[in-house]
Structure formats: structure tokens, C-alpha cells
Amino acid sequence: MKSVIIGIDLGGTNLRIGAVTPDNEMIAPSVIKSSVVAHAERPIEKICEIIAEYKKENGIENVEAISIGVPSSVENDKETVICTTNIRNQNGEAVFSHMNVAGGIREYFKIPVYINNDVNNIMLYDIVVNHLEDKKVVVGIYIGTGVGASVVLDGRLLEGKNGAELDLGHIPYFGGDITCSCGKKGCCECYASGWRLQELRKEYYPDTRIQDMFTRHKEDKPMVEFIRACANVYAVMATIFNPDTIIVGGGIPEMADFPRETFEEAVNQNTGRDVMAYGFDYVYSREFVGKGVIGAAIFARKRLALHPQ
Numbered sequence: 575m576k577s578v579i580i581g582i583d584l585g586g587t588n589l590r591i592g593a594v595t596p597d598n599e600m601i602a603p604s605v606i607k608s609s610v611v612a613h614a615e616r617p618i619e620k621i622c623e624i625i626a627e628y629k630k631e632n633g634i635e636n637v638e639a640i641s642i643g644v645p646s647s648v649e650n651d652k653e654t655v656i657c658t659t660n661i662r663n664q665n666g667e668a669v670f671s672h673m674n675v676a677g678g679i680r681e682y683f684k685i686p687v688y689i690n691n692d693v694n695n696i697m698l699y700d701i702v703v704n705h706l707e708d709k710k711v712v713v714g715i716y717i718g719t720g721v722g723a724s725v726v727l728d729g730r731l732l733e734g735k736n737g738a739e740l741d742l743g744h745i746p747y748f749g750g751d752i753t754c755s756c757g758k759k760g761c762c763e764c765y766a767s768g769w770r771l772q773e774l775r776k777e778y779y780p781d782t783r784i785q786d787m788f789t790r791h792k793e794d795k796p797m798v799e800f801i802r803a804c805a806n807v808y809a810v811m812a813t814i815f816n817p818d819t820i821i822v823g824g825g826i827p828e829m830a831d832f833p834r835e836t837f838e839e840a841v842n843q844n845t846g847r848d849v850m851a852y853g854f855d856y857v858y859s860r861e862f863v864g865k866g867v868i869g870a871a872i873f874a875r876k877r878l879a880l881h882p883q
């Protein structure tokens with residue numbers, strides 16, 4: 575059997591796990607509730623148990639590394655999770671906060687273990703499936719419940735000093751006065767997010783199901799404003815980075831009848847003119863539940879190639 579990497583996508587709701595081959599095929603995908611980890615007395619031991627059981631049940635051997643994506647920034651050691659705001663224990667505390675998650679798992683399995691921000695992993699997946707590996711600058715912005723972003727420069731993920739870079743959901747929208755879940759006022763997420771779409775639905779369209787919001791109302795003023803608010807953050811990033819390609823993803827742009835044309839017009843209008851003189855390509859991330867698992871494996875392979883064990 576070929577060697578595989580066990581990829582895990584630990585989301586706010588679901589934990590997905592799969593064994594990924596060197597040609598990025600996912601074997602034996604499986605899903606459980608993230609609360610199994612979140613509510614465990616010892617969450618890291620619980621993750622080890624889940625992996626051990628997964629290996630046994632599916633007869634997975636020759637595991638080269640384990641790679642886990644989390645909905646949080648991760649320190650540049652790619653071991654320490656900064657804060658899982660969306661994964662909380664029964665006392666309402668973030669399950670992982672400034673905690674080394676990789677160390678305990680590595681000790682248990684005696685193989686390399688990597689932790690990465692989930693959006694970075696999805697970005698690596700999108701780059702591979704869309705053959706963007708040779709581009710100089712790729713910017714990915716993923717609007718779901720919140721807003722996540724990732725930037726790849728010359729094939730490398732952009733890293734800040736500590737790993738807390740690109741917290742795009744909380745960049746300020748000037749003049750914004752809505753209070754954000756983070757405690758600040760007027761963050762991007764207050765205007766361009768799944769949360770905002772739910773608020774618009776409650777206020778203007780209580781009889782419309784969330785998944786029909788674009789289909790039924792994309793021409794209406796509140797929805798056009800919402801689309802422009804989403805476009806704003808793409809325009810900011812395009813203006814900063816002068817990218818080859820912008821990847822548009824996340825639950826919102828992946829919804830039925832998301833008006834790509836209106837959206838792209840708004841991005842192009844608001845992007846700096848020097849950048850627009852050269853332009854950039856739009857790539858839309860496609861809905862697929864395995865993105866985070868395969869992306870985690872791609873990340874591990876990149877790390878293994880850089881720092882052979």
C-alpha cells in the first residue's frame with residue numbers, strides 16, 4: 575500500500591477525516607461531530623483516539639504524517655493553535671487557546687504532525703485543483719459564517735510575525751457602527767458574512783429560506799448592498815496584492831444564484847486603478863466536503879518536502 579497522510583478538517587460543527595494518497599485521492603472519508611472533541615475532558619487525547627480508531631477500522635497503514643486544519647489562526651510553528659472561537663467546551667470556553675496541539679499527537683503516533691488554519695488548507699486545495707501552483711500571487715477570500723483569507727506568494731503561504739495574519743473578518747469598515755462578536759465596532763464580518771445574510775433575511779425576507787436568498791432577491795436593494803459589501807473586501811485585497819488570481823469561496827459565493835457578474839463589477843470598480851490596469855483572474859471555489867482534508871494533506875507534503883524528517 576502506498577504511503578498516505580491522514581488529513582483532518584476540524585470545523586465548528588463537523589470533524590472530517592480521510593487518508594490522502596500522494597496524488598491527492600481521499601480514501602475512506604469519515605465524519606463525526608466536532609462536539610465529540612470539544613466536550614471531551616482531554617480533547618487532544620480524544621483526537622488521538624479518533625485517529626487510532628479510524629486507522630484500525632479502515633485498515634490504514636503506512637501513514638507518513640497527520641495534518642489537521644482548525645478554524646483558528648495557528649502560530650508559525652504549525653503546532654500551536656491561537657484560539658478556536660467557534661469550538662467551545664461545555665463551559666463555553668474555546669477548546670484550544672494558545673495551546674500546542676501537535677506535540678501530544680506526535681508523541682502518541684511517533685510521526686510528524688502539523689496544524690494549520692483551515693482556510694490555508696482549503697486555499698492549497700484550490701490552488702492544486704485549479705493548477706495555480708506557478709502563479710506569483712494568489713489571494714483567496716472565503717466568506718462563510720465569518721470571513722477567512724489566505725495569500726500565497728511565490729508558492730508560499732504568507733505568514734505574519736506570529737501566525738495571526740489576515741484576520742480579514744475583523745478589518746474595519748470605515749464608519750461601520752454594528753458591534754462585532756469580537757467586541758469591536760464595524761468589522762468586515764458585520765457587513766459581509768453569512769451572519770449578515772441571516773440578519774437581512776430576518777429583517778426583510780422572513781419567509782425566504784436562507785438558501786433561496788440570491789435566487790429570489792438578488793436584485794433588491796438590501797441584497798445588492800450586501801453583495802457590494804462582500805466585494806469591498808476583495809477589492810481591498812486586490813489593491814494591496816496585485817494578484818494573478820483571486821479565489822472566491824466560502825458558503826456565500828457557493829450558494830445558488832450568487833450573482834457573479836454584479837459581484838465582479840463591484841470588485842473591479844473599487845480596486846485601485848494601477849492594479850486594474852493589469853487585471854486578475856477570478857476562480858470560484860467549488861463546494862466539496864473533502865477540500866479541508868485533502869488540503870491538510872497537501873500542506874503536510876509541502877512541510878515534509880521543506881523539512882524532511
Ligand SMILES: [Zn+2]
Binds near residue numbers: 743744755756758763
Ligand atoms: Zn470583529
